[in-house]
Amino acid sequence: MQLNVNKSQPETLFATLVDLRRGDAAVLDRIDLPGDDARRLMELGFLPGATVVAAQSAPGGDPRVFRVDGSEIALRRETARRLKVRPSKKATR
Amino acid sequence: MSECTDCRSCPTAPEPGILQSDARPKAVALIGPPNSGKTTLFNRLTGLRQKVANFPGVTVEQHSGMAELPDGRTARIIDLPGVYSLSPRSEDERIAHDVLTGAHPGTEKPEAILLVLDSTNLHRHLMLAAPILSLGVPTLIILNMADDLRNRGGHLDLPALEAQLGAPVALISARQGEGVERVWEFLAGAMPAPDPIELPVLHDVPKCRQWAGRMGAHASYLPPAPPKWTRRLDSVFLHPVGGPLVFAAVVLLVFQTIFSYAKPLMDGVTWLFEASGNWFAGQIPWPLVRSLVEVVWVKGCGSVIVFLPQVLLLYMFIGILEDSGYLARAALIADRTMARVGLQGKSFIPLLSAYACAVPAIMATRTIENKRDRFATILIAPFMTCSARLPVYLLIIAAFLPDRPVLGRFVSTQTAAMLGLYLLGFVAAVGTARILKSSILKSGRTPFLLEMPSYRWPTWQSIGLRLVDRAKVFLRRVGTVILVVTAILFVLTKLPLVHGAAPPIENSLAGTIGRTIEPVIRPLGFNWKIGIGLITSLASRETIISSLGSIYGMDPSNKAGLRQALRRDLTPGGALALLVFFAFAMQCVSTIAVVRRETGGWKWPALQFAYMSVLAYAGAFLAFHIAG
Numbered sequence: 001m002q003l004n005v006n007k008s009q010p011e012t013l014f015a016t017l018v019d020l021r022r023g024d025a026a027v028l029d030r031i032d033l034p035g036d037d038a039r040r041l042m043e044l045g046f047l048p049g050a051t052v053v054a055a056q057s058a059p060g061g062d063p064r065v066f067r068v069d070g071s072e073i074a075l076r077r078e079t080a081r082r083l084k085v086r087p088s089k090k091a092t093r
Numbered sequence: 094m095s096e097c098t099d100c101r102s103c104p105t106a107p108e109p110g111i112l113q114s115d116a117r118p119k120a121v122a123l124i125g126p127p128n129s130g131k132t133t134l135f136n137r138l139t140g141l142r143q144k145v146a147n148f149p150g151v152t153v154e155q156h157s158g159m160a161e162l163p164d165g166r167t168a169r170i171i172d173l174p175g176v177y178s179l180s181p182r183s184e185d186e187r188i189a190h191d192v193l194t195g196a197h198p199g200t201e202k203p204e205a206i207l208l209v210l211d212s213t214n215l216h217r218h219l220m221l222a223a224p225i226l227s228l229g230v231p232t233l234i235i236l237n238m239a240d241d242l243r244n245r246g247g248h249l250d251l252p253a254l255e256a257q258l259g260a261p262v263a264l265i266s267a268r269q270g271e272g273v274e275r276v277w278e279f280l281a282g283a284m285p286a287p288d289p290i291e292l293p294v295l296h297d298v299p300k301c302r303q304w305a306g307r308m309g310a311h312a313s314y315l316p317p318a319p320p321k322w323t324r325r326l327d328s329v330f331l332h333p334v335g336g337p338l339v340f341a342a343v344v345l346l347v348f349q350t351i352f353s354y355a356k357p358l359m360d361g362v363t364w365l366f367e368a369s370g371n372w373f374a375g376q377i378p379w380p381l382v383r384s385l386v387e388v389v390w391v392k393g394c395g396s397v398i399v400f401l402p403q404v405l406l407l408y409m410f411i412g413i414l415e416d417s418g419y420l421a422r423a424a425l426i427a428d429r430t431m432a433r434v435g436l437q438g439k440s441f442i443p444l445l446s447a448y449a450c451a452v453p454a455i456m457a458t459r460t461i462e463n464k465r466d467r468f469a470t471i472l473i474a475p476f477m478t479c480s481a482r483l484p485v486y487l488l489i490i491a492a493f494l495p496d497r498p499v500l501g502r503f504v505s506t507q508t509a510a511m512l513g514l515y516l517l518g519f520v521a522a523v524g525t526a527r528i529l530k531s532s533i534l535k536s537g538r539t540p541f542l543l544e545m546p547s548y549r550w551p552t553w554q555s556i557g558l559r560l561v562d563r564a565k566v567f568l569r570r571v572g573t574v575i576l577v578v579t580a581i582l583f584v585l586t587k588l589p590l591v592h593g594a595a596p597p598i599e600n601s602l603a604g605t606i607g608r609t610i611e612p613v614i615r616p617l618g619f620n621w622k623i624g625i626g627l628i629t630s631l632a633s634r635e636t637i638i639s640s641l642g643s644i645y646g647m648d649p650s651n652k653a654g655l656r657q658a659l660r661r662d663l664t665p666g667g668a669l670a671l672l673v674f675f676a677f678a679m680q681c682v683s684t685i686a687v688v689r690r691e692t693g694g695w696k697w698p699a700l701q702f703a704y705m706s707v708l709a710y711a712g713a714f715l716a717f718h719i720a721g
Contacts, residue, residue: 033540036182037540039180039182039298040177040182040540040542041540041542042298042299042302043177043178043220043298044177044217044542044544045217045302047298047299047302048299055327056327056328056331056332057331058331058336058425058426058428058429059333059334059336059337059426059429060333060429062428062429062432063425063428063541063543065327065331065425065545069214069216069217069302070213070214070216070217070316071214071217071544071545072544072545073542073543073544073545074421074425074428074541074542074543074544074545075540075541075542076428076432076540076541078540079540079541079542082540
């Protein structure tokens, strides 16, 4: 799995859901969205510490379906970019 | 009762609870997250005894229905909107919260709650149980999709979960009917208040999820294996190339079926209606009444009723796509287009339902939190080709376009023309959205979240209920609005009396009105007869058919049908102009009324009506001059 974790700037220290290819898994670290939006995502299973797997997408890669906590949720690229992840030990392809 | 202090010890007095429920059925709220199978259970409990209305004061649809309990009493089931939590952020959640706590004015506080959760996704769905159980209202927790759980190797210990939650839990399959007797037993039984061992801090989502996880662990919940068939189907339906192709094929199949394969059904309805109508008219001894029945009912309303099979077919397809889970995939594929015009994904579902009718679509926009996005969606929804336009399109296309194969056997010229008209409405909607979102309704974006449900077989019960419902709505409209407008038109064609007899139609009141507006519509290729039809279609689009049907039907020399008569009155260019006019114009009183109510004033509906009318006129003018 390729993740951009080696860049020097602090804001790119974490990769985001956008960086996941189909089949990649990662652990959600934090959600950079306003309170209500973040809460809605958490209610759907996007909780810090949860494992997220990237699945199919619409043609062109946007929006993409993510598997999290037993559900499949589609997110647009602009939203997926705000969900920071760290690599998962058990990456499945 | 006031003299009697202890009713329970008195053998003749009924129990206080029963006395009350005899007078008024007990109210039970049905709640659950989206995709938990709530509607399927609602249909199973209430069957045909359903009623759709609005919650008082707001326009979120309220479905309620009567359930007959095994002991002969009845319960009123209130189907609340699908919600993920009870924290009141969107309108839906606010209503669910208010109804459950009895804070919603005009809706009685429910005596019990049926909480429907998906047993194949127990941990996430149990998060909703925390705020519900903390209300202290008697609750039955219903774990739905038991068949799915079992087939995919999942398992849980029901008594252990009941003990932890302090509330009865039922494992059912609402689709199969398995385990539903537990729901009946609960409704007829004592309904104790819940007594959970522990509850989490409700406003802390991670804490709620941890709580749900602990509950699942106590019940030794074994999550089911991933849905194999859903994954397989998605690798086709969401394939980068195959996905859009399947999408196109599905759309084509729907239209081709509505067009060609519905023909025998339509012929059957026509024959049945004309034969019975003419027989009935023949029994009437008074000539004027007989001619009224023949012209207004048989020729007028009858020409609309024959389109019932097509309208129902359209609803059947929408129902199948919705219930099977394919609609969410279609929304995913179409999302880029929505994003490009500045609309969010949440606008997609209301817009899709606008293909059936703009009125419920406009009410469904309540789920969009962003007000500017919501108004933009309301303003473009009437451009989507609603089922009231369908009969008009079908009639004109069938009258003017010979049916020839275009792409093999499956796509004919008529199907292609129909698709073109649907596309025209869509392009007008999308273009208008773009203008609105880059000018008066500009706004920031909210995240787009769309859950992909597992694929399921649609049940005939659920589809059938919806079709019965739509057939009733359709026939009611023909029997009220369309019948009244056509009858008024009939009277206007008989007045003023000349030497005690009806005048030639050109000189009647209706004819005069038609000829007065003729100069305005002449540039579009329409004569005064079409003009009369256009005026009556302001009430509802299909009325133009009944009006023309009755105008032509009055002419005894006109033995040929409506199609041949139309061909005499319209050039092909004029026919195209009429189609374009119907694609763009906002001829629907109900839509205007619902937009006024939803936007809180006349400003937006007036703007919308003016904009759509100008577009319709200009479009029809261009079409007539380019084609003619």
